Amino acid sequence: MNGWWTKFVQVGYVVRNRDIAIERLVESGIQPFESYSLPPMVGNWWVRGMPVDPGDMTAAVPPKGAWIGGPDLEILQASEGLPYWDFVEIGGGGYHHVAFAVSDLDRVVEELQKKGLSVLYAGKWEGGGWAYLESDELSGIVLEVFENGSRVKESAQTSSAFRSFKCVGAVVPDLDRTTRFLEELGATPFRSAPVSNSEAPAFRGKPVSGRYRRATGNLGGLAVELVQPIEGSSPYSEFLEVTGGGIRHLGFAVDDLDTEISRLTQAGADVLLSGQRPDGRFAEVALQADGFIVRLVGA
Numbered sequence: 001m002n003g004w005w006t007k008f009v010q011v012g013y014v015v016r017n018r019d020i021a022i023e024r025l026v027e028s029g030i031q032p033f034e035s036y037s038l039p040p041m042v043g044n045w046w047v048r049g050m051p052v053d054p055g056d057m058t059a060a061v062p063p064k065g066a067w068i069g070g071p072d073l074e075i076l077q078a079s080e081g082l083p084y085w086d087f088v089e090i091g092g093g094g095y096h097h098v099a100f101a102v103s104d105l106d107r108v109v110e111e112l113q114k115k116g117l118s119v120l121y122a123g124k125w126e127g128g129g130w131a132y133l134e135s136d137e138l139s140g141i142v143l144e145v146f147e148n149g150s151r152v153k154e155s156a157q158t159s160s161a162f163r164s165f166k167c168v169g170a171v172v173p174d175l176d177r178t179t180r181f182l183e184e185l186g187a188t189p190f191r192s193a194p195v196s197n198s199e200a201p202a203f204r205g206k207p208v209s210g211r212y213r214r215a216t217g218n219l220g221g222l223a224v225e226l227v228q229p230i231e232g233s234s235p236y237s238e239f240l241e242v243t244g245g246g247i248r249h250l251g252f253a254v255d256d257l258d259t260e261i262s263r264l265t266q267a268g269a270d271v272l273l274s275g276q277r278p279d280g281r282f283a284e285v286a287l288q289a290d291g292f293i294v295r296l297v298g299a
Contacts, residue, residue, distance in 0.1 A: 004108045004186060005220025009151060010065070010072045010099035011168065011250065012144065014084045015290045018061050018077035021093075024289040025066070027267045029159020030073065033064040034152045038125055045123035047083060054123070065152040069252065070165035072152050074099075083121045083132065094291025095247035097132055097142035098168055100220050105129050105147040115185060117143070125149075137181035139172040140246030161260045161296060167216075167223035167251040169295060171236045173244075175213050175228035182219060190217035190226070202274050203235060210234025225251070235272050235284065249284060249293040257281050257298030 015021040022033050044051040061077040076096065078084040087096055102108045109119065109131045120142060122131035128148030134141075172178045179190040193214040202208070210232035216225050227248075229237035239248050254260045257280075261271060264285050272293065273284040281298045 004102065004112060004145070005100045005222075006103055007101045008071060008098065008220050008222035009101050010074050010144070011068075011095060011247075012074045012076055012097040012099060012142075013094070013292065014076045014078055014087050014096040015093045016078060016088055018064065018075050021075055021289045021292075022064060024268075024287065025073075025075075025292065028161075028264055028269065028287045028289075029267075030066050030068060030162050031157050032155055033066045033075065035062060035064055036074075036152070037150050039128070039148065040126050042124045042126055042129075045121070046119065047081070047121050049119070052081065067152055067154045067158060068165055068250070069158065069163040071099075088290075091243040091246075092290055094243075094293075095168075095250070097144045098222060098247070099130075099144035099146060100222075101149070102145045102147055105131065105145060108145050109133070112143075112145075112185070116181070117185075135181065137177055139170075139174070139178055140244055141170050141172075141178075142246075159263075161254055161264065161294070162252055164253040165250065166253055166297070167225050168247055169225045169227065169249040169251060170247045171227050171229070171239045171243075171245055173228065173240060175215055175226055178226055179215050179217065182217060182224070185219065187217045187219040187224070190215040203233070204270075204272060208232075208234055208273075208275075210237050212236050223251075249295050251295045251297065253299065254296050255299050257283060257296055260296055261285065 041054050045054055060079045063074050063076045065072040065074045076084055078088040117133040117135045120132040120134045123129055130146035133143045211230045213228045227236045229240055261283050268288040270286045271283055272286055284295045286293050
C-alpha cells in the first residue's frame with residue numbers, strides 16, 4: 001500500500017433530479033439524507049484542466065448524503081458544465097465514483113498523476129479540497145480523493161438491507177488491464193474466479209446464457225469486484241454496452257434474503273438476477289432510482 005488511500009468513505013451517485021431520487025431511495029429504506037457542511041470554497045474549480053468560477057454554477061444543486069452501513073451514499077444532481085452532466089447523458093445516471101479521505105491532497109494528486117491518472121474535476125476549500133481522477137485503464141471507474149471534508153452520521157433509521165456494506169461491483173471490458181492498474185495504485189492482488197456460465201439461474205426470470213470473468217481485490221479498505229463479460233447475454237454485458245464500463249452495483253449482506261426481496265419489490269424494485277454463489281444465495285435488485293442496483297447476499 002502506498003499510503004494514498006487513507007480511508008474509503010463514500011460512494012457518489014449521480015442523477016438527473018436529486019429530490020426525486022432521494023424520495024425513491026427513502027421508500028426503499030435508505031434514510032435519513034442530510035446536507036453536507038463543507039468549509040468555504042477557495043479559488044476556482046477545475047473541470048478537465050479548465051478553470052471554472054464556482055459562482056457560474058448557479059444551477060448546481062447541493063449534494064445530500066446518507067449512511068449505508070460503512071460509507072456514505074452521496075446524491076449528486078447533474079448540472080451543465082460539470083462532469084456529471086456527461087455521465088447522465090451516456091448512461092442515464094448511476095454510481096459515478098468512490099471516494100477516499102487523504103491527509104495531503106496536493107501530494108496524493110501529484111503522485112497519482114505520475115501513475116497515469118488525470119484530473120477530471122477538482123477544487124479547494126479552506127483546509128483541503130477534492131479531486132476526481134480517471135484513467136482509460138479504469139474503464140469508467142472514477143476515484144475521488146479529498147481532504148478535510150464532512151461526513152454524514154450513522155443512522156439507526158437505515159433499513160436492515162443497507163446496514164452491512166460489503167463491496168463495489170464494476171464492469172470492465174478488459175479485466176487484466178484494470179486489475180493490473182489498480183494493483184499499481186496500491187490495491188491488494190486481485191483473485192480471479194474461473195470463467196463461468198453464471199452461477200445465477202435466472203436473469204429477469206429467464207436462464208442466463210452469458211459467460212464472464214470475475215476478480216476481487218481491495219483498495220484502501222474498499223472491497224472491489226470486477227466483472228468482464230465474455231459472450232452471451234447477461235446484466236453485465238448489457239451494462240457494458242450502454243456505459244462502456246464503470247461502477248454497476250453495491251453489495252450488502254442481509255440476514256433474510258427473501259424478506260428483503262419482498263420488501264424491496266413491494267416498494268417498486270425489480271429483481272434483475274438471482275441465484276447461488278459460493279458465498280450464499282444472492283439477488284441483484286434495481287431500485288426505483290436512476291441506475292441504483294444493489295446485490296444482496298443472504299447469511
